[in-house]
Amino acid sequence: MAKTILVVDDSASVRQVVSIALKGAGYDVIEGVDGKDALSKLTGQKVHLVISDVNMPNMDGITFVKELKQLPAYKFTPVIMLTTESQESKKQEGQAAGAKAWVVKPFQPAQMLAAVAKLILP
């Protein structure tokens, strides 16, 4: 069965491109437009990986990861943070919150797929 990845980003085009890449690599994708929306999409179903932006309206990525890690069903789910090279402090905040992996924006779809491949078995 294909593995499921939750993609959280306020930019529709980023979600769309990441989804295309992930679906092309054989994953199922759920999309969330911000932290709040993403949490509402998580209803206990199995999610193998979360990819989340940091800067989002309503609920930012750091808060989202902190809340996610509180949910027993997603305690062990790996999280990839989308950070920018100028946000070294955000990267550290994200790691403290439980997002141990990161991809630096702007990225190419191939870079995203490599990071995903390191974290979950196909």
Place this chain on the structure above:
Amino acid sequence: MSIDAEMKAALITFTIESLELLQDMEDSLLSLEDGADPTERINSIFRAAHTIKGSSGLFGLDHIVKFTHVVESVLDAVREGKIDVSSDLVAVLLPCCDHIALLIRAVVDGDVEENPDMTTAGDALLAELRPFLEGNPSSPVATVAPTPDRVEASGGGEVETGNWHISLRFGEDSLRNGMDPLSFIRYLTTLGVIVNLTTITNRIPAVAEMDPETNYLGFEIDVKSDAGKEALENVFEFVRADSIIHILPLESAIADYIELIRSLPEDDAYLGELLVKSGVLTKRELEDGLSKQKSDSEASQPAQPIGEILVEQQVVQQPLVTAALEKQKQIKDNKARESQSIRVDAERLDKLIDLIGELVISSAGVNLRALQTTQTALLEATGEMMRLVEEVRDSALQLRMVPIGTTFSRFQRVVRDVSKELGKDINLVITGGDTEVDKSVVEKIGDPLMHLVRNAMDHGIEPAEVRLQNGKPSQGTLRLNAYHESGTIAIEVSDDGGGLNRERILAKAVEKGMVAADAKLTDQEVYALIFEPGFSTAAHISNLSGRGVGMDVVKRNVTDLRGSIEVDSTLGVGTTMRIRLPLTLAIIDGFLVGVGKSSFVIPLDRVVECVELTNDNGNNDYMDLRGEVLPFIRLRNLFCINDQPPRRANVVVVDVAGAKTGLVVDRLLGESQTVIKPLGKLFAHAQGLGGSTILGSGEVALILDVPVLVSSFEHKMQRHALSISA
């Protein structure tokens, strides 16, 4: 839908979304100054720029990323309170929004690249933004560097099959962090083949104490991979902070890496750099090691060598450090050897050469005396001494030799400046710069070369349009070349210009009365006319040349150095001026000959052979040399030596620029080392004499300047022939 079609759909989403964000951004910007707390509005403006930048990157729209990055940096500073919101700032940011919108609309129209108009407009806006970022060094203005491909093989790929041992101890929290060790190991297989994997289980506690969420496992993995250490290290970048990871070359591969370290090109490198270059150490490992070294020394402990630290931290093995240390020592040794030169006062050197000259003369005297005895032991001793004196002479002269390259390289600037002045595009090509020549020659050759170079650029190389018409590249080429040729150094100045025009030179020479109108001259003779005083064919006089002084001065300078100058030229193809100079001005190998009671020295490098003059009737000035006509000069007549001629005369055949001439002498006295002493002022006008020397017997001998002797004799004969025909 195909991937392509999906991406197109995504691109449309991107443009719609971005234009909406820009509209929001504009609205927020306009309302910024109305007094209410702007925090939330600033955040949303920042987010808009941030989102546009991130999405543009995904579509590879680098120009949008580049522009938006700066806008984002400014907004980030505003958000953090480093820049105050002001009407000035808003006035700059609004046009920036418009510009981003313009760029995005261009993408909709199919322009994924920026056009020059946009670049200019963008750069102007960026220039307005920059002042806001100044004094905010924490906000990088630099454009986004492309993220390096994470799976790129680094230097280690140079070893054919990199064999690596990876020692992994994942942190206890790995599983809780969602980091599955298995997944990383599987990803490792995309870079190479796992040859051997051992699971280390000794950290697993008793069942009662075991926490199922904790990771207790470690792994020892042997990988066969062409990827470098850096690439392997990157596999584990997400778990590096909490885990212990050592990547080492396999014992069996160490020899290969030692070989690689030894074969690294030699340059000034630190130990760590050598290891990084060979691929056994990554930059990060080196930085960790260096920072440990630094913190140790700050804690006032004796600083530990970096090699020891690296071995201690298990990032490299001892043999590799040893090999790198050896390499480093070798580099240092080479450096030390290179810098072993001593500066000596030129005057002392000249004094030494003078003394050696005296030594050569007096040892010739000793040798002469010894030859008059029959004491074998004495003859052997003087023979040995002569050999050593010759060696001492050669090495002493070597001391004065310097490469001509420094003189040549001065012309780079000259050519650049002059070509600018002339409005011609001329490239200077220098070859043979390491050819060595006596220092005094180098000092004196600069001026004549300058004349030749300027002349070639001004008259030789045609203007670009003429060159193009003649099917030549518009850029002219000037060459400076130097090489050794049978005891002389040849220096060439060549151009690929129009070449010398034989007819024009001849017409001019006839007009100036330099040659008779019906004279039959070879090309060489015609070309030689350009070195005559007062000769210039240039239609107009330029700043550089054409005044008719210059070429004759060049000739005189070269002759003063006992050298000669010749010209090769092909009309339409180019001209080569070749200066030949003696390697040294102090001591030469000479060939001693006797005429009557006088002795003369002929420079040995001019001598081709010696033959007996047979069937001489005393009136001829040529002979039959194996079927060829050999013109000769009777030194007896030339120097008006009137005593009894010998029964048999000899002919020394000399070579001048490829033409053979004979010199008729009485006796052949053999080779001798000749220390050149200048002639007094009284003899300055004497043509064909290059100087004098003192023989072992204390006698003075004159040194013949063969080329001048031969050419002046030729002129004399021509005048003689003309007067007869007239």
